[in-house]
Amino acid sequence: MTDPSVTDLDLDFDHVPESDQSFENVLEKARTGERLTVADGVELITTGTDREGIDQRRKELVLEAADRRRAEVVGDEVTFVANLNNNVTTACNVGCLFCNFKDTAHQFETGYEAEHAGFTKTPDESRQIVTEALDFGIYEVCSVSGLHPAFALNEEHHEILRTGVDDGDRDLNYKPPEQYTTDPGTYVEQMDAMSVDGVHLHSMTPEEAYHAKRGTDWSYESVYRELREAGLASAPGTAAEILVDEVRDVICPGKIDTNDWVEAMEGAMAAGLDTTATIMYGHVENEMHRVMHLKVVRDLQDRTGGITEFVPLSFIHQNTPLFEHGVVDGGASDDEDELMIAVARLFLDNVDHVQSSWVKYGNAKGLKLLNCGADDFMGTILSEEITKRAGGQYGEYRTFDEYVDMISAIGRPAVERSTDYRQRRRIDPDDGPHGPTLGPRADGSPMLRTGHRDGGSDSAHADD
Numbered sequence: 001m002t003d004p005s006v007t008d009l010d011l012d013f014d015h016v017p018e019s020d021q022s023f024e025n026v027l028e029k030a031r032t033g034e035r036l037t038v039a040d041g042v043e044l045i046t047t048g049t050d051r052e053g054i055d056q057r058r059k060e061l062v063l064e065a066a067d068r069r070r071a072e073v074v075g076d077e078v079t080f081v082a083n084l085n086n087n088v089t090t091a092c093n094v095g096c097l098f099c100n101f102k103d104t105a106h107q108f109e110t111g112y113e114a115e116h117a118g119f120t121k122t123p124d125e126s127r128q129i130v131t132e133a134l135d136f137g138i139y140e141v142c143s144v145s146g147l148h149p150a151f152a153l154n155e156e157h158h159e160i161l162r163t164g165v166d167d168g169d170r171d172l173n174y175k176p177p178e179q180y181t182t183d184p185g186t187y188v189e190q191m192d193a194m195s196v197d198g199v200h201l202h203s204m205t206p207e208e209a210y211h212a213k214r215g216t217d218w219s220y221e222s223v224y225r226e227l228r229e230a231g232l233a234s235a236p237g238t239a240a241e242i243l244v245d246e247v248r249d250v251i252c253p254g255k256i257d258t259n260d261w262v263e264a265m266e267g268a269m270a271a272g273l274d275t276t277a278t279i280m281y282g283h284v285e286n287e288m289h290r291v292m293h294l295k296v297v298r299d300l301q302d303r304t305g306g307i308t309e310f311v312p313l314s315f316i317h318q319n320t321p322l323f324e325h326g327v328v329d330g331g332a333s334d335d336e337d338e339l340m341i342a343v344a345r346l347f348l349d350n351v352d353h354v355q356s357s358w359v360k361y362g363n364a365k366g367l368k369l370l371n372c373g374a375d376d377f378m379g380t381i382l383s384e385e386i387t388k389r390a391g392g393q394y395g396e397y398r399t400f401d402e403y404v405d406m407i408s409a410i411g412r413p414a415v416e417r418s419t420d421y422r423q424r425r426r427i428d429p430d431d432g433p434h435g436p437t438l439g440p441r442a443d444g445s446p447m448l449r450t451g452h453r454d455g456g457s458d459s460a461h462a463d464d
Contacts, residue, residue: 009250009284009327017287023048023058030065030346041291045343054335066342066373074352074375077426078407079417082400082436082447083140083202083379084133086126086194089184090118092146093173094207096252097321098241098283105149108180120148123185123193130196133382137435137442140379140419141194143203144238150177153212153223154188164215172215187212188230195231197440200419202276203232206264207239210256220267228271234419235268237261237277237307243296244289251284251322262300269306274420277307277351281340282315282332283322290340294347301350308420309353309376312340314360337361338372345373353421358398367410376417377407380436380447399447400427400434 019039026043029036036044043049047058091105107116121129130141145151152158152174161174177183184190187204195201204212204227206220213223224235241251243258256264268275277297281290301307315331317323323330332340345354356374358366359381366377380398400416407414408429416425418438427434436442 015288019043019049041347045287063342063372066345070373077415078412079415080377081379082138084138084382085142088145089120089148091148094254120182123189127193134441136447137439139439140200147211149175191230191232200233202234205239206261209264220264221270224268224271234274240278241280242285243293247285269304278311280313310351311355341369341372
């Protein structure tokens with residue numbers, strides 16, 4: 001049966017991709033490094049609002065300007081990290097229409113007898129996963145999870161939420177852990193569990209931080225400070241989607257709004273954490289929304305200076321409610337992907353690094369985007385559940401040797417980096433086989449697909 005809440009969406013937006021600028025004038029501003037306005041960005045990302053569709057000649061001029069800016073800002077090096085994704089739970093009741101990662105939290109309750117494909121990991125299980133991955137040489141753990149109703153910041157938070165529910169507040173999205181077959185622990189316990197042997201823990205999106213303070217008057221800064229004391233090293237600026245509320249009201253009405261996302265990011269940085277920033281584009285939004293999003297990020301960086309990289313994420317549509325209910329018939333085109341990367345590079349004059357994601361784009365297009373303004377090529381991943389569950393087709397794992405081969409093929413130097421970009425090691429392509437050196441247990445040995453440093457079969461190690 002068709003869900004009317006999906007099919008009756010209002011896509012008549014107030015903000016439309018219009019500009020009174022001249023493409024030629026804006027291109028010249030971009031080439032000389034003058035700060036761009038939103039109207040300028042719209043002119044570039046549309047290759048001119050005076051024409052329908054993408055003008056291929058103009059597009060190439062934008063890509064050329066962005067690639068030149070990339071070379072001026074960060075040089076020719078292409079960086080990547082040795083990392084693991086360990087997402088704690090798929091249990092989530094938010095109901096975002098672009099997502100197929102979550103599973104309705106009711107399915108995780110004791111007494112639910114039907115099968116489902118979701119999971120929840122205990123802190124001990126998270127610790128074991130990270131501990132084993134350290135033997136690969138990884139030095140970054142990324143963790144982004146569903147908003148499990150039993151997740152709380154700490155035991156004090158559990159008591160506050162229990163009291164609120166007992167007093168009749170049904171908007172807290174809380175049920176105590178004993179109502180579920182698996183207790184996810186608290187956010188503090190999960191951070192402590194995953195921060196093994198000094199590994200860099202990159203976790204707690206603004207949405208998760210809101211979940212970790214719901215029902216209280218705690219500040220984002222205080223929440224992130226407690227998580228930092230437990231082992232959190234940096235925070236991902238995901239859950240951003242499109243930072244324009246008329247779009248958020250369509251695709252994720254249950255999520256925090258733009259102002260809350262910004263406030264959470266400011267809190268993380270006030271707590272002494274580096275952050276990243278993302279955009280998830282190619283669904284119901286238009287080009288004006290994309291550039292308005294860039295303006296929010298640039299303004300935030302002007303105030304804080306704590307964003308290390310910008311990560312464009314092309315919408316993977318296949319298994320999502322937006323696609324299944326006919327609201328969208330696909331994701332972004334190749335032209336749109338190239339222009340998103342390029343305009344991000346040109347517009348975000350205060351963010352040094354722009355990432356190309358092989359998980360979203362695949363190897364071939366991912367490499368192409370490194371010539372459109374991007375300079376970072378993501379990480380080894382080892383396990384990637386979110387994109388795969390949405391219909392992603394590009395795998396979950398890349399070895400160092402694969403990275404070096406791909407990056408060398410486009411004539412650029414491959415560089416192993418730390419999460420914060422402060423440690424970097426240029427890799428000699430002729431001095432293989434290659435492996436990580438920056439991890440707590442890294443000694444340069446290859447990251448082999450079996451999970452054993454000394455070789456074995458060619459079966460994928462990625463753990464779901």
